[in-house]
Amino acid sequence: MSKSERVFLVGVVWGDESSEHFNESMEELHQLADTAGCEVANTFSQTLKRPDTATYVGKGKLQEIKQAASSSHVHTLIFNNNLSPSQSRNISDVSGCNVVDRTEIILDIFASHARTKQAKLQVELAQLEYAYTKLKRKWKHLSRIQGGIGFRGPGETQIEVDRRMIRKKSTTLKK
16 A cells, blocks of 8 residues: 555445444554555445345445545545455456455555564565465456367466465465
């Protein structure tokens, strides 16, 4: 996160979560955003039985956030919960904004406050391990590659290359 970046906070009250617990969680997210150097421009919340599997929030709420982000010149959305890779991608595609979840902002804060070499390595390892779980078909342009007659096929896909690189770097950092 860059200093004084304007962001929106987004949260969903779901299941049997109490409004008191949700409000505390959102206040904590606001403090995390402040610590990361972000300026919170607005907060959006929605009550659902369960988060939408595709976009976490409902489609109408996502359109509301998109319009508000456009008019407020906000380019980053910080979500109160962890998102799946497909949810992050779908939200970003619809809103045109960067999407950050709770764990990502916490790792960003740790990274900005790490001073010793060991602390920086530990944070980098945590970021790599988190990124590894988030890799999922971000490369749409590679999804339809096909071989023809006499061809072997597409070879190693970009996601396989990235996973291998993350595993290799993680192993090096652990040593």
